[in-house]
Structures are given as structure tokens and as C-alpha cells.
Amino acid sequence: MNKLFYFALALASLGLSSLLTAGDESVKEVFLSATPRSQFRAKLAQTIAKQTGEEQVSFSSSGEKSVAKAVLFSAAIPGTGQLYNGSAWKGAAFLVLEAVAIFAQFHYDSEGGKLENRFEALADGQWNEDAYWDWIAEISDRDRNDDSALREYEKATFSHFLPEKKNQQYYENIGKYNQFVFGWQDFRDDILVGQSFTLTDYKDGSYQGEKLETISPTRNDYTEIRKDSNDNFKRASTFTTITVFNHVLSALDAGITANRNNQKIRATVGMRGLLYRNEVVPALALGISW
Numbered sequence: 001m002n003k004l005f006y007f008a009l010a011l012a013s014l015g016l017s018s019l020l021t022a023g024d025e026s027v028k029e030v031f032l033s034a035t036p037r038s039q040f041r042a043k044l045a046q047t048i049a050k051q052t053g054e055e056q057v058s059f060s061s062s063g064e065k066s067v068a069k070a071v072l073f074s075a076a077i078p079g080t081g082q083l084y085n086g087s088a089w090k091g092a093a094f095l096v097l098e099a100v101a102i103f104a105q106f107h108y109d110s111e112g113g114k115l116e117n118r119f120e121a122l123a124d125g126q127w128n129e130d131a132y133w134d135w136i137a138e139i140s141d142r143d144r145n146d147d148s149a150l151r152e153y154e155k156a157t158f159s160h161f162l163p164e165k166k167n168q169q170y171y172e173n174i175g176k177y178n179q180f181v182f183g184w185q186d187f188r189d190d191i192l193v194g195q196s197f198t199l200t201d202y203k204d205g206s207y208q209g210e211k212l213e214t215i216s217p218t219r220n221d222y223t224e225i226r227k228d229s230n231d232n233f234k235r236a237s238t239f240t241t242i243t244v245f246n247h248v249l250s251a252l253d254a255g256i257t258a259n260r261n262n263q264k265i266r267a268t269v270g271m272r273g274l275l276y277r278n279e280v281v282p283a284l285a286l287g288i289s290w
Helices: 012-022 023-032 035-056 069-075 080-085 088-126 129-140 146-155 166-176 178-183 185-192 197-206 217-265
Strands: 001-006 055-061 268-277 279-288
Touching: 023 268, 023 279, 055 080, 069 080, 069 217, 080 217, 088 166, 129 146, 129 178, 146 185, 166 217, 178 185, 185 217
Parallel strands: none
Antiparallel strands: 001 279, 055 268, 268 279
């Protein structure tokens, strides 16, 4: 949108002064001689027209911002691009969101790690891998010392297997699946109490009328702690995603705002000739676009 404001310098003496200062000899001659009025107007109009073409310039407001800088600032630290643009409240909002997201990310990641250490320590103390392989050897009638034969039977009979290393899958499987219930000490000592646990019992999903999923209190505690740990890690991951989006959104907003503000404050200035009461007088023309 263009708006052109004409500020007429109604006094011809001011126009003359500016032109004489510019050093236009033709104008000097006009005013220093006894030229007829009509000749003066014609000469002045020609001179102003000439001056208009030579002197009109364009400029941008000193408040114009670099779009690239605004984007880079906010991409590095959300909110700084907004502060660069002069948007204090918006910049503060992005900065606060960044601080909260980073704090929450580290907090939940730390909590998840602590709980992870807890359930791993519980498993290492209460779940016995040797007891589990003893049970596999018993129900398969395989040599207890033949690890390869026992693992082959395990993979052929069950839906899951026990990893050879204590990795994430190892700790997940022993608490999640019923085939590993025999490894829990309280199941052997307090539930079985010397009785056998057959493959049929496992396939039934219960022992003496009680579901295998909940028959071991220690296993229940273990799965609950592990769930809490995973929930905290998921929250940390969510806040990591929020942090990334905060950088992207802040950078986009900073760039768009800088570009929009720059477009709002462009202006032109120059000399124009105006007809005022049948007289051509010089005028300063200021145009502002946004």
C-alpha cells in the first residue's frame, strides 16, 4: 500500500534557497535578472522537473532488520531472533519454553535412569538365570550342560528367547513373558515350594488357579518399576521433540517477522514541482509504503 504525502514549501524563497545552494546557475539567472513573471514560472518549472529526476532517492528505515540474522539467532537460541526484531514478549516466551523443555528433558531422563538402575538391580538379585536353564533342561529332557541344545529347544518351543548378554531385551523379556517366571526366586521358594512346574502349567497360563502374570510379587514390582522408568524416558523424549520444534518455530517466526517489518517501513523522498495559485513551487515529496 502506497501513501504519498506532499509537504509543499509554499514560500518560493525556501525553494529558491535550496536550488541556489545546489548551485544551479540557470535559477540564479532567473532571480537575479528582471525576467517577466511568465518566463520565471516556465524556467522554474523546467528546473524543478530536472531536479526532481536527479534528486529523488529511495531508502529503508534504520529499523530494518536482517532476516538471515533473525533466523540464525533463533535457530541457535529460541527467542533471541524475536529480541533482535524488537519483540520482547515473544522472545521471552520462546526462551522460557526452551528453558522449561530442557529442564524437563534432563529431569525425566535422570529419573528414568535411576529407575532403570533399580529394576536392573532387582532383577540381578531376584531372577536366577541358572534356575531358568535348569527348568528348560527339565522340561526338554536335554543335557543341562549343553547350552546349544537348550537354546535350540527354547527357540523351538517358546515365542521368545533369553539373550546371552544382559541388554535391554534381556531385562524386558524376564519381566514381560511367562516363560521366564521360573527364574524368579519367590516363585520357586514361596509358590512352588519344591513342586514341579511343567510345560503344561506354562501353556495353561496359570498355576494352581493363579495367573502366571501376577503370581510372583517380585516380578510384579519389577515390571512396575520398569514401566515407570520407560514412562520417564518417553517423557524425556517428548520434551526433546518439543525443544527441536521450539528451535524451528522460533527461527521461522523470527524470519517472517523481520521480513514483514521490513516491508512495512519502506519510503522514498524527492523533489517535486507543484502548481500553487498558478505558480510552480518546489516541494519535498515523501512516500511511505507498507
